[in-house]
Amino acid sequence: MSELRTLADAFDAALQEAKIQKYTYTVSTSEKQELNVETGSFKLMRTVFNNNGSVSVFLGAKNGAANGNDLSPEGIRKLVADAIAAAESAPEDPCHDFGPDQGQKVFRQGVTEPDLDRFLDRTKELLDLIARDYPKVRVMAAIAAFDRWNWISRNTNGTEFEGIGGQYSFSLEFSAMEGEQTTGIDFVGFSTGDLDTPFIEMSDVRKHLEDVQKSLNPESVSGKFEGTVIFTPGCGNQFLSMLLENYATSGVIIDGTSLWLNKVGEKVCSDSLTVKFDPFDARIVMGERATQDGYLTEPVTVIENGVLNCHMLNLYAANKTGRPLTKNTGWDLVVEPGTESFEELVSSVDKGLLVGGFSGGQPGTNGEFSGVAKNSFLIENGKVTKAVTETMINGNLGEAFAHIRGISKEQICDGGSVMPYIAVDGIVISGK
């Protein structure tokens, strides 16, 4: 019997000793090996061994939870006692619950025995390539991490899930410099289950490096105009996440502030937009297999050809509102490609921006956004012309995705999402 299974049994024993009849818990162990690069040189090697236990206790219709990493017998008993204390103090609310018996399942994903020498070599290979081919690029930091974990989740309805997995992840933080001129920071990263591909070919690493070299001596857009914005895959991911957070997730449906509260089955975005959360897509490295509500994860198409198919509701929100549960937490974003190439999208724009990053206030429930276009370029007469600075974009999330000009047929996969370029009209662009 594995050490983790013994720990899980200790949770059952402690909860039963406390005479708790309804509970769910998750216990996990994890290990991280991480290489940190600073200003181009290997600077720190970090090893982390961690544990975690989280327990949720139900006393009738009262629910409380506790979380901690002390998995000694005393630590487990304290976690159980803390969860009971939280439940005892809670008001009755029968909407707190977990899913019915899903049986016993084991999920094995990714790689559990890393090739750290090859990982180091791939990292060095990229750093050497950057130094040789991108002389203006300054690597401020790079993190090459291998994580592996084992977790077991059980509940009193009979479900037992076990996850065993591991993945490599790599992130790069960089800028370009020439004399005293410097660009803003750019980031790119990805996760992967193997090391077969040179890192320069992963995700859109090469495009980021090319673009940052072109970003020296940026200019502010002159005046204010309404134009088209092409979101890069990374920035499009950021905007779609804000859209769904403000319009379709549990909190805004429970409190009724969502502008899509009664829009299921209706057209809310342009026809060309189809948004899925598909953890079983082969391009997703470590897709979700089980939800925190104790259900087996299912793929979900939230928006299909512009029509809202469902909200993204957890079990509490579904019970609270009487609306359908979504057996998917919403981590594995896949947006269907369009029919035009990225170049064709650019050539269709008279005046607008190619936006690589957005630095703005978190939009409120009205969807209004306002922020600075980062890592961005001006588009004039169908061509990308110059890098911009101190340039703002303003609009409304719902209106933006209801006015999609086009979606690229190219998709970028970073291991956690699959995204095309998305061009939207009607964005207010302003400079000094």
Add this chain to the structure above:
Amino acid sequence: MLQDLIGSKTSLFAEGMQTVLRGHENRTRRVVLLKGNVVQNSRSEERGVSARVNKNGTFGFASMADYSGAAAEKVLKAATENAVFLSGHSGIDLALPKSTCSGLIETNRGIEDAKQKQILEFCKTVDSYIESKYPDLSSRVVSYYEDSQDRIIYSSDACCGHLVTPRCYLYVVLNSETKDGVPVELFKAFGGYGCFGDQFAHPEELYSEIDALYKRLMDKKEGVYAEAGYKTVVLGGLMGGMLAHEAVGHTVEADLVRGGSVAGPSLGKRVASDLVSLVDFAHTYEGKPAPLPVYLDDEGTKAIDDVLIRDGILVGYMNDRESAEQFGMQPTGNARGWRFCDEPLIRMRNTCVLPGKNSLEELIASVEDGYYLIDSGNGQADLTGEFMFGVTCGYEIKNGKLGRALLDTTVTGVAFEMLKTVDMVSDTVQWSSSGFCGKKQPMAVGMGGPCMRCKIMIGGR
């Protein structure tokens, strides 16, 4: 509170290397009421031990989720092996930073743990007040969040000590709709340094500020979009604090200076009008505890104030021991990690623009056509000093008087250009400490500032 289980292991520190051994605990307490529903009710505790070893400028770090003497032995061995391994690949060969302090920093305070029932009852009382007094709200959130850090530090050649940093907040979010049915919201954070009992003895003490928040929300219901462009504004104290942290603070963190920040070539030069001075306070401001006091950092450096801008001239960076050596500055205690498994990074503590001589009323009266920007939801900046703050609460200024409220907007600028436009500074500092700063790891920080009149880019329809 952590008991000292690791002090006896300092004899295992490797010769010829700099080692720090750290026992570390994080605790959180969280309750969230969404429209009266308890959607979160949880407690969390996490502790462990870590070691960081510096071998000629290359670092090894290791941690375990086990706070014990045996775990300390294991992480010391693993961190030393990591440093030795990486040193062979890094090509770095630096002299170890010199020692700048020694001795023991005594424990600064204790932690008093409130029962979950107390916290829930407090939240429910506040929620009931809002629900009964303001039934016209479309929604509301009352959320309690407490985190505390408790660390014991042993250093091979600096200070040792025990630092306890609890903080707790009650966040109130009020939602309404404009006449066109467009949702609007405002939030306010109450609380600060200390435990539940220090901050939240009586719920009725919050009611006047909740009433003021409601009034501003009603103003915002009738609000207008800002006119996009380059405008004269009065930044409120909370916005001044955001400016201190985001726009300037990050650019003068020495690791970002090494990465190419605009502060590199600006040292010793004018970066702001002579009305602007900026200090990262360690633990004391005007004779009282700073919002989140830091007495000792995670390298064992005794924390002292760090003057960054004096009368408009950039005079310093925030450093760890190694960067201080590199830049010829004094380490001031800025190296901190968030969890037991986090290596220390250069972080701000209590970063503040110093007050001036004008009153807020004088600032507002001096603006013919502009905006008074009161509160911010978030902010970001990058190496160039280009910053962005989300503005959640603000008003027009017309002919020296406040006008209509603003809907959410954003301001931006380049710090070292924008700060040169500051031509009036108010005499009172407003602090905040309820958020997190993100830089690989989260970190609790304080930020403060006076009101400032300046020119800035504002977004709008």
